[in-house]
Amino acid sequence: MNNPDGDIFELLKSNVDKGFRIVVERYSSKLYWHIRRIVILHEDADDALQNTFINAWRNIDNFRNESSIYTWLYAIATNESLAIINKRKKNAAVPIDDLGSYFANSQEGSTWFDGDEAQIKLQNAILRLPEKQRIVFNLKYFNDMTYEEMSKILDTSVGALKASYHYAVKKIENIISNG
Amino acid sequence: MMMKQIIEISDKNPFKVPENYFEEVNRKIISSTSGYRSEKKNIGLYRKLRPYLAIAASVAILAVLSYMAIHNFSSRDDKPVLPEITLNEFSDHYLNDIDNLTLEENTGTVAPVFAHSDLNSSEIIDYLVFENIDINEIYERL
Numbered sequence: 094m095n096n097p098d099g100d101i102f103e104l105l106k107s108n109v110d111k112g113f114r115i116v117v118e119r120y121s122s123k124l125y126w127h128i129r130r131i132v133i134l135h136e137d138a139d140d141a142l143q144n145t146f147i148n149a150w151r152n153i154d155n156f157r158n159e160s161s162i163y164t165w166l167y168a169i170a171t172n173e174s175l176a177i178i179n180k181r182k183k184n185a186a187v188p189i190d191d192l193g194s195y196f197a198n199s200q201e202g203s204t205w206f207d208g209d210e211a212q213i214k215l216q217n218a219i220l221r222l223p224e225k226q227r228i229v230f231n232l233k234y235f236n237d238m239t240y241e242e243m244s245k246i247l248d249t250s251v252g253a254l255k256a257s258y259h260y261a262v263k264k265i266e267n268i269i270s271n272g
Numbered sequence: 273m274m275m276k277q278i279i280e281i282s283d284k285n286p287f288k289v290p291e292n293y294f295e296e297v298n299r300k301i302i303s304s305t306s307g308y309r310s311e312k313k314n315i316g317l318y319r320k321l322r323p324y325l326a327i328a329a330s331v332a333i334l335a336v337l338s339y340m341a342i343h344n345f346s347s348r349d350d351k352p353v354l355p356e357i358t359l360n361e362f363s364d365h366y367l368n369d370i371d372n373l374t375l376e377e378n379t380g381t382v383a384p385v386f387a388h389s390d391l392n393s394s395e396i397i398d399y400l401v402f403e404n405i406d407i408n409e410i411y412e413r414l
Contacts, residue, residue, distance in 0.1 A: 205288040
């Protein structure tokens with residue numbers, strides 16, 4: 094199986110600073126959007142993205158070329174996103190399970206959300222999924238990731254992921270159709 | 273189909289980022305991680321040596337404590353403990369008492385009647401002391 098990050102892995106061994114710079118430039122945007130769809134708010138996504146790369150840097154010596162850097166980074170990013178959500182649940186006065194209400198009531202200075210009513214409706218439907226199911230849906234639908242790659246990121250079997258995605262789609266359709 | 277509707281809605285990304293956000297965040301990440309690595313190397317060396325330094329410190333402390341204990345408990349000088357007395361008490365008690373050695377040193381003045389005897393002065397003095405003759409009186413008569 095071809096490792097798309099084979100060149101980076103070799104560079105990380107010979108020149109870790111240069112190799113890591115390429116990792117950041119190659120994956121920061123993809124990771125950001127993956128995180129953003131989980132945490133919704135730009136400020137939280139910014140924090141999680143930086144934490145992701147700092148964690149990756151600290152553990153770069155432990156990284157073995159058993160999985161790709163891509164899936165390794167996504168696993169770290171997912172954990173950072175979930176950590177932020179859990180922290181927010183404890184601290185936030187207004188929960189983010191309804192974007193419209195949240196943006197209306199939130200004290201956040203900038204939401205960086207520019208969607209119309211239909212998009213708010215879709216995002217709300219996705220937000221109503223359980224966290225892990227939401228992540229599965231996002232990775233499959235928005236990132237077009239294979240179930241095998243998702244299995245490595247989420248440490249879940251391919252079969253369970255397929256079932257999870259199937260039910261996620263059904264739920265979203267149901268929510269949207271029922272208004 | 274509902275999924276088609278979802279696809280149409282999701283074609284547009286409603287989430288926005290500040291202008292030049294990715295250039296800025298990349299630069300921030302690279303600058304923060306490059307400095308951390310040299311600190312981690314230094315700390316790593318210290319962390320590797322820390323257990324050995326702890327052992328060395330423990331051994332050193334034990335050695336010092338052992339030396340102090342041995343020094344304090346075994347270096348008792350066997351010096352005789354002299355009673356504390358005043359100078360007058362000393363002169364009254366000791367200087368007026370003539371000891372045997374002083375007598376022996378002065379038996380050169382003993383009467384010549386003993387000069388040719390087989391007894392030496394030590395034996396003569398011992399005899400006199402045994403006969404309860406005061407030792408000071410013996411000395412005065414010498």
